[in-house]
Amino acid sequence: MGGIVSRIGAALLSFAVFGAFWKLVTVVGGYPDYILPAPEVVAERGLRAIVSGILWQHTAVTLVEIVLGFAVGAVAAIATGVALGKSLLIERVLSPYIVAAQAVPILALAPLLDIWFGGGLLARVLICALIVFFPIAIATMVGIRSTDPLLAEMLRSLGATPRQLTTRLEIPSALPVIFGGLRVGVTLAVIGAVVAEWAGASSGLGVLINIANQGLFDTPLMFVALTTLAVIGLAFYGLVVLVERRLITH
Amino acid sequence: MSARRIILAIIAVVVIAALIVFLLPPPFRSRPVELPSASDRLTKVTLLLGFRPDVQFAPFYLAQQKGYYADAGLDVSIEFKQSPDVIRLVADGQAQFGVADATDVMISRTSGIPVKYVSTLYQRFPVAIIGRAGAVPTDPAGLKGKKIGTPGKFGSSWAALLALLRVGGLTADDVTIREYPQFNQADGLANGDVDLITGFRNNEPLRLKGRGIAVDQLTIDQIAPLPGPGIITGDTTLSADAGLVQRFVQATARAQAAVIADPQAGVSAAEGSVPTVREDPATALSVLRATAELWNGESGFGNGRIDLDRWRSGYQTMRTLGFIDGSVPVEAMIAPDIAAAAPSDG
Amino acid sequence: MATTFDRSDPATPGLAVRIEGLGVTFPGGTQAISDFTLGVEPGSFTAIIGPNGCGKSTLLRVLAGLLPPTKGRVRLGDAGMEPHAGDGRVGLAFQQPRLVPWLSTLDNVVLPLSLDRVAAAERGARGREALERVGLSGSAERRPRELSGGMQQRAALARALISDPPLLLLDEPFSALDALTREGFDLELQRLWLDRPRTVILVTHSVGEAIALADRIVTMTARPGRVARLVAVDLPRPRRIELLGERRGAEIEAEVRRALAEVHPPELSPWVAS
Numbered sequence: 001m002g003g004i005v006s007r008i009g010a011a012l013l014s015f016a017v018f019g020a021f022w023k024l025v026t027v028v029g030g031y032p033d034y035i036l037p038a039p040e041v042v043a044e045r046g047l048r049a050i051v052s053g054i055l056w057q058h059t060a061v062t063l064v065e066i067v068l069g070f071a072v073g074a075v076a077a078i079a080t081g082v083a084l085g086k087s088l089l090i091e092r093v094l095s096p097y098i099v100a101a102q103a104v105p106i107l108a109l110a111p112l113l114d115i116w117f118g119g120g121l122l123a124r125v126l127i128c129a130l131i132v133f134f135p136i137a138i139a140t141m142v143g144i145r146s147t148d149p150l151l152a153e154m155l156r157s158l159g160a161t162p163r164q165l166t167t168r169l170e171i172p173s174a175l176p177v178i179f180g181g182l183r184v185g186v187t188l189a190v191i192g193a194v195v196a197e198w199a200g201a202s203s204g205l206g207v208l209i210n211i212a213n214q215g216l217f218d219t220p221l222m223f224v225a226l227t228t229l230a231v232i233g234l235a236f237y238g239l240v241v242l243v244e245r246r247l248i249t250h
Numbered sequence: 251m252s253a254r255r256i257i258l259a260i261i262a263v264v265v266i267a268a269l270i271v272f273l274l275p276p277p278f279r280s281r282p283v284e285l286p287s288a289s290d291r292l293t294k295v296t297l298l299l300g301f302r303p304d305v306q307f308a309p310f311y312l313a314q315q316k317g318y319y320a321d322a323g324l325d326v327s328i329e330f331k332q333s334p335d336v337i338r339l340v341a342d343g344q345a346q347f348g349v350a351d352a353t354d355v356m357i358s359r360t361s362g363i364p365v366k367y368v369s370t371l372y373q374r375f376p377v378a379i380i381g382r383a384g385a386v387p388t389d390p391a392g393l394k395g396k397k398i399g400t401p402g403k404f405g406s407s408w409a410a411l412l413a414l415l416r417v418g419g420l421t422a423d424d425v426t427i428r429e430y431p432q433f434n435q436a437d438g439l440a441n442g443d444v445d446l447i448t449g450f451r452n453n454e455p456l457r458l459k460g461r462g463i464a465v466d467q468l469t470i471d472q473i474a475p476l477p478g479p480g481i482i483t484g485d486t487t488l489s490a491d492a493g494l495v496q497r498f499v500q501a502t503a504r505a506q507a508a509v510i511a512d513p514q515a516g517v518s519a520a521e522g523s524v525p526t527v528r529e530d531p532a533t534a535l536s537v538l539r540a541t542a543e544l545w546n547g548e549s550g551f552g553n554g555r556i557d558l559d560r561w562r563s564g565y566q567t568m569r570t571l572g573f574i575d576g577s578v579p580v581e582a583m584i585a586p587d588i589a590a591a592a593p594s595d596g
Numbered sequence: 597m598a599t600t601f602d603r604s605d606p607a608t609p610g611l612a613v614r615i616e617g618l619g620v621t622f623p624g625g626t627q628a629i630s631d632f633t634l635g636v637e638p639g640s641f642t643a644i645i646g647p648n649g650c651g652k653s654t655l656l657r658v659l660a661g662l663l664p665p666t667k668g669r670v671r672l673g674d675a676g677m678e679p680h681a682g683d684g685r686v687g688l689a690f691q692q693p694r695l696v697p698w699l700s701t702l703d704n705v706v707l708p709l710s711l712d713r714v715a716a717a718e719r720g721a722r723g724r725e726a727l728e729r730v731g732l733s734g735s736a737e738r739r740p741r742e743l744s745g746g747m748q749q750r751a752a753l754a755r756a757l758i759s760d761p762p763l764l765l766l767d768e769p770f771s772a773l774d775a776l777t778r779e780g781f782d783l784e785l786q787r788l789w790l791d792r793p794r795t796v797i798l799v800t801h802s803v804g805e806a807i808a809l810a811d812r813i814v815t816m817t818a819r820p821g822r823v824a825r826l827v828a829v830d831l832p833r834p835r836r837i838e839l840l841g842e843r844r845g846a847e848i849e850a851e852v853r854r855a856l857a858e859v860h861p862p863e864l865s866p867w868v869a870s
Contacts, residue, residue, distance in 0.1 A: 017260055155711075168711075200429060215403065216361065217357050217363060
């Protein structure tokens with residue numbers, strides 16, 4: 001009980017310090033609101049955006065993209081990672097393409113993907129999944145490769161089939177590393193949803209950033225959208241950590 | 251951790267923060283515009299243009315190369331930024347001049363960004379509704395039910411579209427909007443995804459014609475007049491040295507007149523800075539010719555003269571459409587005296 | 597893999613093991629075992645001692661069906677079938693406990709049953725019974741990391757015995773334990789074997805352990821390993837550790853040490869640069 005209180009207390013303290021630091025920067029630097037708004041200006045703008053409903057309207061869209069994009073990307077990545085980890089041949093054949101796809105800036109590919117997949121939610125989920133894919137796949141591959149060979153031999157001596165070896169040993173033993181990849185992946189899912197929206201969406205927090213920036217010249221509103229994205233990222237990261245704690249008990 | 255340690259940590263953070271902020275290089279911090287008084291030396295100024303080098307910026311290149319700016323005592327360097335940043339950076343004094351849409355000036359000024367529109371570059375509004383020949387309504391009421399492609403729900407294209415719809419008794423709900431954030435709405439028109447698009451009169455029609463598609467346009471100047479793009483400057487620059495602003499505006503007007511008279515000279519001036527000119531000089535020339543037509547109003551391009559009637563009616567339109575709330579008067583947004591002075595001889 | 601023999605028949609106290617001219621060469625050329633021939637009576641307890649790297653562990657892996665022979669053959673039981681990993685005829689315990697860290701001790705012990713898709717209720721009952729036999733009843737829900745080294749090894753033994761295999765292979769199972777604990781475990785192993793006879797082959801470095809437990813001690817040559825000597829241990833059972841101090845025990849120990857000296861003199865001399 002005391003642990004949670006001190007954890008929340010520490011978090012609040014760090015937010016307060018961050019807010020003070022931010023305010024200090026705007027005051028000492030003399031930044032006007034339209035270049036770097038002070039935290040209380042952003043907070044006030046945020047309150048208005050919440051009350052008018054515009055913030056939730058865009059947040060809901062982005063949340064759906066993040067959840068679906070992460071789910072699709074993570075499942076594909078774990079499956080691919082297991083294949084890469086178990087078969088040296090598969091790794092040699094596939095990894096050049098995976099690495100190349102990762103190196104190409106998704107910002108350039110996203111508009112094409114948007115057109116190819118019909119420009120709707122599907123396209124955006126796919127773009128987000130693509131961004132999420134790489135760290136999770138690599139983490140899974142590394143985790144599978146680091147299976148304890150002594151345990152693998154023990155299981156084989158008990159007559160475990162290759163499938164049992166994968167489901168009973170390799171994947172559970174790789175979970176800590178896989179969750180490392182999932183932590184990275186879930187924060188990338190937030191970025192991925194925004195990038196996908198910039199490729200062609202009519203609502204969402206990424207779109208709100210554009211509208212605020214280019215249409216309304218409302219920098220505080222842009223910061224509200226950015227802050228919301230940060231909060232979403234934090235929340236999802238915390239969820240992954242929570243799941244990790246439940247699943248990994250050793 | 252003990253309370254004392256926590257307090258020490260906070261103090262350390264604040265001290266480090268202050269150090270970082272004080273040690274930042276000067277351009278990061280707002281400072282009053284200091285313009286060195288030029289005697290026999292040229293005043294260095296920066297001009298910010300949006301997006302990327304384009305042949306329509308030919309007058310600026312020409313003025314640099316033919317010495318019009320030097321004659322006016324100016325050493326102009328040109329930088330390219332994202333369009334929304336042009337207004338913000340000019341307002342903050344980090345650059346002296348920029349080119350921006352009048353509609354964006356209205357919105358940003360209402361948001362409290364201290365810029366002023368000091369000279370008109372385009373006497374005709376450059377955005378129009380474009381469609382295949384024969385398929386473009388001549389009356390805005392005919393837009394009802396159409397599928398219209400546009401880059402996004404912001405900017406002068408969006409304002410022009412809504413203004414037209416309003417004259418036709420319609421709203422955005424009466425049409426279907428398809429957004430093209432990559433500015434490729436011409437593709438959507440070409441492959442039939444949309445019936446009409448918003449576009450720049452000196453751009454999309456030429457591109458579509460080059461693909462063998464004949465087009466018609468519905469322009470707004472007669473129907474729902476809005477002021478076109480122009481030169482902007484920050485309040486601090488203007489109050490520090492109005493003469494400097496005037497000299498820049500006049501030198502630019504001089505170059506604009508030269509390009510209108512001889513578009514090929516404009517193309518040659520732009521060649522060094524705009525890669526597409528070198529790749530396709532013929533298209534560059536037709537684009538510049540089309541652009542020059544937009545610079546000219548009913549009675550010539552007026553050396554940047556600001557049309558007060560058009561500004562006032564445009565302001566009302568923007569207010570009715572809800573882009574601005576009217577809290578900042580139109581007079582605060584423009585400096586008509588600057589361009590009203592007679593141009594220097596050239 | 598289901599069990600393929602009938603353990604309910606008291607006439608089969610364990611599998612006979614016939615190793616005929618076994619040779620094992622690894623890819624890369626290392627020859628671990630060469631021309632190894634040995635016959636093991638059903639229900640007997642055989643200890644194998646030899647220098648490091650002589651192939652003892654490799655031999656056990658071949659017997660467990662984890663490694664195919666390069667030359668020669670191995671036959672188990674009257675039917676003379678070849679080893680097949682996981683068919684329930686062989687129980688195997690390693691030098692390390694090799695318990696799955698995220699499973700409870702009980703789940704670890706019943707792992708062979710779980711891989712065979714035995715129903716949960718039956719698994720639970722047999723698991724608790726197995727734990728009781730090794731004295732770990734109170735640790736059923738604990739994780740391996742909560743158990744001491746000795747307790748983990750007991751759990752590993754329980755796992756090896758849970759399918760009641762007629763052949764038990766032990767690869768230095770107690771070498772990681774301290775000497776006193778080890779002596780106690782040796783006595784417990786003897787007790788388990790006397791309660792429920794089966795063929796046991798124990799690889800060990802401890803002469804005392806071998807004499808305390810085995811009917812026969814096999815010494816192995818250095819790589820490539822083959823049978824060097826066979827020493828019969830005719831001490832009465834149940835044996836006590838003190839036996840080694842008594843006359844017959846000491847005689848047997850001396851004989852075993854002589855046999856060992858023949859196969860790996862370098863290890864008995866002072867450290868010299870090799």
